[in-house]
Amino acid sequence: MAVHYGVIGCGMMGQEHLRNLALLPDAEVVAIFEPDPVMRQRALAAAPAALLVGSIEELLAVDAIDCLLIASPNHVHVEQLEKIAAIRPLPVLVEKPLFTSEDDTARIEVLRQTYPAPIWVAMEYRYMPPVARLIAEAEAATGGIRMLTIREHRFPFLQKVGNWNRFNSRTGGTMVEKCCHFFDLMRLILKSDPVRIMASGGQAVNHADERYEGLQPDIWDHAYAVVDFASGARAMLELCMFAEGARYQEEISAVGPLGKIECKVPGPGRFWPEHLGAPPVAKVIVSPREPQGPRAIDIPVDPALLDAGDHNGSTFYQHQRFLQAVRGEGPVEVSLDDGWWAVAMGLAAQQSSVTGQAVTFPSRPQRQQHKASA
Numbered sequence: 393m394a395v396h397y398g399v400i401g402c403g404m405m406g407q408e409h410l411r412n413l414a415l416l417p418d419a420e421v422v423a424i425f426e427p428d429p430v431m432r433q434r435a436l437a438a439a440p441a442a443l444l445v446g447s448i449e450e451l452l453a454v455d456a457i458d459c460l461l462i463a464s465p466n467h468v469h470v471e472q473l474e475k476i477a478a479i480r481p482l483p484v485l486v487e488k489p490l491f492t493s494e495d496d497t498a499r500i501e502v503l504r505q506t507y508p509a510p511i512w513v514a515m516e517y518r519y520m521p522p523v524a525r526l527i528a529e530a531e532a533a534t535g536g537i538r539m540l541t542i543r544e545h546r547f548p549f550l551q552k553v554g555n556w557n558r559f560n561s562r563t564g565g566t567m568v569e570k571c572c573h574f575f576d577l578m579r580l581i582l583k584s585d586p587v588r589i590m591a592s593g594g595q596a597v598n599h600a601d602e603r604y605e606g607l608q609p610d611i612w613d614h615a616y617a618v619v620d621f622a623s624g625a626r627a628m629l630e631l632c633m634f635a636e637g638a639r640y641q642e643e644i645s646a647v648g649p650l651g652k653i654e655c656k657v658p659g660p661g662r663f664w665p666e667h668l669g670a671p672p673v674a675k676v677i678v679s680p681r682e683p684q685g686p687r688a689i690d691i692p693v694d695p696a697l698l699d700a701g702d703h704n705g706s707t708f709y710q711h712q713r714f715l716q717a718v719r720g721e722g723p724v725e726v727s728l729d730d731g732w733w734a735v736a737m738g739l740a741a742q743q744s745s746v747t748g749q750a751v752t753f754p755s756r757p758q759r760q761q762h763k764a765s766a
């Protein structure tokens with residue numbers, strides 16, 4: 393039987409979700425709350441059978457809904473989750489980042505302890521086929537990762553409804569908004585939590601000549617971050633948002649005593665210039681130390697999934713897994729705790745960049761104690 397979705401916020405990412413849900417035979421979008429008239433019409437084009445409603449309250453009054461998707465701007469995710477908790481706590485897939493300010497930690501903890509249904513934080517990068525392949529093979533290829541490097545070289549931030557993504561106050565800052573994905577991947581791949589973050593970032597090239605209601609955006613366009621993990625592994629992130637000329641958008645490498653594994657992921661096909669021919673295909677490369685000899689494997693993604701979004705098919709695969717969790721047939725793979733860590737690491741990287749000091753994380757038991765008393 394189909395699972396019926398209610399959708400909150402249907403801009404660029406919400407519409408990517410709609411196109412992917414349309415490809416899933418066991419999912420149906422029955423109602424949408426989207427305040428912007430242009431986006432509302434685009435959403436209806438992607439989900440013609442859906443009922444358009446004027447508020448979250450009206451959405452939650454639609455009986456047929458089995459689960460919710462939140463794809464509204466970052467700074468409203470927590471208040472919307474709280475509203476849903478108070479009215480009708482259905483299973484939710486909430487877009488990253490889960491929250492935008494350290495002050496939200498206690499509110500996340502209340503949700504974690506009291507929300508009676510699954511809350512899954514959308515972390516699409518986990519489900520990109522080349523990244524999933526690297527994760528699956530990393531242990532055997534490296535013999536235990538000691539160094540993990542994630543590089544994203546991409547296009548500048550796109551224009552959003554109301555320009556919410558131009559300001560730290562509404563995004564949490566670039567290290568939260570953009571990089572929470574990569575901090576989440578670090579914890580997932582290394583199976584450990586961070587103990588210390590050092591970072592350096594800022595605005596170098598983009599946004600300098602933009603003004604919104606007289607204000608210049610304060611969002612950053614480049615950064616480095618170095619993270620020490622409890623396991624002793626080290627990770628590094630390099631972000632550059634004025635590098636859309638690159639062949640690959642994300643490059644991840646993991647190295648250990650036995651060798652190296654890396655993956656190379658192209659950006660959205662719709663941005664690849666036509667005169668350069670077909671867009672690049674994702675790759676995984678395994679490079680043992682003994683015997684030496686790198687092996688490159690192409691990881692093609694179903695063209696129908698590539699066309700449905702900007703994230704290498706991952707939105708489709710994530711919904712498949714989320715649907716299993718909604719039906720009680722699978723776990724919540726990206727929990728509120730995972731969502732908290734990804735943002736906490738991003739906020740720490742923002743702070744480290746501003747102060748020039750490393751930020752340390754308390755151990756897990758200390759953190760639980762801190763949250764309980766917050």
Ligand SMILES: NC(=O)c1ccc[n+]([C@@H]2O[C@H](COP(=O)([O-])OP(=O)(O)OC[C@H]3O[C@@H](n4cnc5c(N)ncnc54)[C@H](O)[C@@H]3O)[C@@H](O)[C@H]2O)c1
Nearest residue numbers: 401402403404405406428431463464465466487488552553
């Ligand atoms: N996982 C990913 O790879 C990925 C990629 C892009 C965006 N996102 C996330 O998805 C969310 C939406 O981003 P986007 O790129 O679609 O932005 P967008 O501006 O294109 O869309 C946001 C939509 O939310 C609507 N909206 C504004 N206030 C709202 C409210 N209070 N309630 C409901 N809807 C509201 C806007 O009208 C707009 O249509 C953000 O949290 C963003 O970080 C995730």
